[in-house]
Each structure stands twice: as C-alpha cells, then as structure tokens.
Amino acid sequence: MIRGRAAAITDVARLAEVSHQTVSRVLNDHPNVSSDTRNRVLDAVRQLNYRRNAMARGLARRRSRMVGVVTLATSLHGPAATLRGIERAAIAEGYGVSISTLERLDHIGVLQALETLADQSVAGAVVIAPQRAVAQALHSLPSAMAAVTVEADMDGAIPSISVDQAAGARIAVEHLIQLGHREVWHLAGPPDWLESQGRIQGWCAALEDAGLRVPNVLTGDWSARSGYAAGLELATRREVTAVFAGNDQMALGMLRAFYEKGIRVPDDVSIVGFDDIPEAQYFWPPLTTVRQDFDEIGRRCVATLLRLIEADSPEPPHRLTSAPAVAPTLIIRNSTAARP
Numbered sequence: 001m002i003r004g005r006a007a008a009i010t011d012v013a014r015l016a017e018v019s020h021q022t023v024s025r026v027l028n029d030h031p032n033v034s035s036d037t038r039n040r041v042l043d044a045v046r047q048l049n050y051r052r053n054a055m056a057r058g059l060a061r062r063r064s065r066m067v068g069v070v071t072l073a074t075s076l077h078g079p080a081a082t083l084r085g086i087e088r089a090a091i092a093e094g095y096g097v098s099i100s101t102l103e104r105l106d107h108i109g110v111l112q113a114l115e116t117l118a119d120q121s122v123a124g125a126v127v128i129a130p131q132r133a134v135a136q137a138l139h140s141l142p143s144a145m146a147a148v149t150v151e152a153d154m155d156g157a158i159p160s161i162s163v164d165q166a167a168g169a170r171i172a173v174e175h176l177i178q179l180g181h182r183e184v185w186h187l188a189g190p191p192d193w194l195e196s197q198g199r200i201q202g203w204c205a206a207l208e209d210a211g212l213r214v215p216n217v218l219t220g221d222w223s224a225r226s227g228y229a230a231g232l233e234l235a236t237r238r239e240v241t242a243v244f245a246g247n248d249q250m251a252l253g254m255l256r257a258f259y260e261k262g263i264r265v266p267d268d269v270s271i272v273g274f275d276d277i278p279e280a281q282y283f284w285p286p287l288t289t290v291r292q293d294f295d296e297i298g299r300r301c302v303a304t305l306l307r308l309i310e311a312d313s314p315e316p317p318h319r320l321t322s323a324p325a326v327a328p329t330l331i332i333r334n335s336t337a338a339r340p
Contacts (some may be wrong), residue, residue, distance in 0.1 A: 017046065066096045067090050067125065068122035068125035070101075071127075072102050089301065108308060110138065124147060124308055126148050126149070129150060129151075132192050134152070146309050149161070150297060159308070163293070164325035165198025165328075167327060168199065169198070169200070170203075172202075172274065188219050188255065189219075195272050203244055218233070227253025228257045231254035231259075232318045234254070237261065241339050247273060248275045254282060272335070275289060275291070286333035286335065
C-alpha cells in the first residue's frame with residue numbers, strides 16, 4: 001500500500017529503479033530480463049503488496065460486453081455530456097459501461113484507473129482527456145489495452161476523437177465580425193485544458209484573417225463566477241463591443257456583470273458562448289453559442305473502440321487512424337447584434 005492507496009505499477013518501477021515497461025516484462029515472465037533486475041522488481045512487488053498481473057488477468061478475458069470509461073471528477077458540461085454520449089452509444093451496441101473517475105490528473109492516476117477497469121474485465125476503454133496532464137500520461141498506456149481518447153492530441157499513438165475546437169471558435173468570431181464588430185475580446189478557460197488552447201487558436205486566426213487586432217486574452221476557470229469577474233473588468237472598457245466567452249457558464253456570469261453595470265446585451269455589447277448547455281436558450285437574452293455534438297462524439301468513440309476490440313491481431317492496432325474532428329455548429333440567438 002502507498003499511503004492508503006493500492007500500489008501501482010509505477011510505484012513498483014520507482015522502488016526497483018527500472019521503467020514500468022521492465023516491471024511489465026518481469027510480471028509477464030519475459031525472458032529478456034536479467035536475474036538481478038527480475039529479483040529487484042519481485043522484491044518491490046512484495047514490499048508494496050502490488051496486485052500482480054491484475055491488468056493482464058483483465059485483458060486476457062477482455063471479450064466481455066463491458067467497456068470502461070476514464071473521466072475527470074467534474075460536473076462541467078463538456079466531460080459530463082461526453083460521458084453520457086459514450087454511455088448511450090455503448091448501450092446501443094449491446095455493451096455495458098464501467099466508469100472510473102480520476103481524482104489525480106497525472107500518470108499514476110490514469111494508470112490506476114485503467115488497472116481498475118482491466119481488473120473488471122472490460123473489453124476496452126475510452127479515456128476522456130481534456131487536460132494536458134491526462135493526455136501526456138496516455139503516452140505510456142499499456143500496449144495490450146484497447147483504448148480510444150477524447151479531446152487528446154496523441155500524434156497517432158492512440159485513436160483520438162474530438163470536436164474541432166478551433167473551428168468552433170472561428171465561426172463564433174466570424175459571426176461577430178460579420179455583424180460589424182472590429183474588435184472581439186476572448187475570455188478563455190484554464191490554460192492546461194486542450195479545449196481552451198484550441199478555442200484561443202481559432203479566435204486568434206479569425207481576427208488575424210480579418211486584419212483585426214488581437215486583444216490580450218482573459219482567463220477564467222469555466223465558472224460563472226470567473227465570467228462575472230471578467231465582465232466587471234470589461235465593463236470599464238468603453239471600447240468593448242463584442243466578447244467570445246470560452247463556455248456558456250462564463251458567458252452567464254458576464255451577462256450578470258454587464259446587467260449590474262448598466263451595459264445592455266446585445267445593444268451595447270454582443271456575447272457568444274460555447275457548448276450550448278440546455279439552459280443557454282433560457283438566459284436573458286437567450287445566448288448565441290457554439291454547439292458540440294456530444295452524441296456523435298460518443299458514437300465515434302464506441303465505433304472506433306469496437307474496431308480495436310474486434311481486431312484479429314493479438315494486440316490492438318493502436319495506430320488506427322483517428323476519425324476527422326466533429327464539426328461544431330453556431331446557434332444564433334438574441335445575445336448578438338450589429339455593432340452599435
């Protein structure tokens with residue numbers, strides 16, 4: 001045990017001063033391991049009470065009708081809606097779903113979650129990986145685990161399904177430019193989120209292509225509270241006529257701040273959000289936003305994972321080509337209007 005938690009293969013590797021791949025070779029009786037190294041690894045296994053071959057046992061029986069999902073411990077709309085889309089798609093294909101929630105956004109947390117799922121004999125796993133730390137951890141995914149990622153740039157190492165975040169930001173900004181706005185401010189999400197990075201890229205590209213100035217980006221944490229704080233700051237800038245918020249919750253907070261400061265939306269300032277949460281059409285004014293098709297994400301994840309699971313080769317072809325990014329759509333409501 002490691003401070004109240006079960007030991008992971010990385011703990012064994014650290015104690016034995018070898019790589020986790022070497023630990024895996026020892027536990028699977030690979031012949032190309034020196035006796036000294038093998039003894040060190042086995043001694044570390046005994047010291048840590050590591051559950052030997054838990055993952056191997058699960059993978060050996062992986063022709064079950066269960067798929068695993070690794071996701072963040074969050075109530076944010078994007079990851080939660082992605083999880084629902086995967087569940088619906090898996091059930092439609094006759095598979096049950098086992099969910100492992102990440103409390104630690106690092107290599108150890110990801111590996112422990114996958115070990116837990118493998119011990120439950122899941123057929124394969126979908127990892128919802130919108131943060132950089134999670135995506136980096138997936139580069140050391142066990143080679144025998146059939147896996148698909150969501151919102152992670154894996155350079156072809158593992159099939160990845162995603163929404164085209166940059167394209168979504170671009171259509172939001174181009175909408176505001178077409179309304180005559182000559183400057184569009186952006187409230188971005190946390191910088192370690194891959195979705196934030198994509199939306200910043202699309203915002204910058206749309207402004208640069210139109211020959212417009214790119215203002216300094218503001219940063220929030222996806223919450224309405226951070227949108228409210230950014231709205232109070234922007235309310236002091238009389239030149240602001242348009243804002244692209246990184247998600248609908250931050251747009252909601254901004255609407256409240258502008259209302260309190262006597263700034264009318266959309267008469268004085270136009271606002272576009274991102275996600276199209278179910279409540280967006282009931283904001284006042286109803287929010288113009290970018291819709292992500294989470295059901296399509298789920299369908300593509302499950303379809304790709306089943307192709308891996310049902311492959312004839314003994315090890316899944318990890319370099320299966322990822323599907324093209326899912327195109328987002330702009331939903332125009334009453335929070336945007338022509339530049340005053």
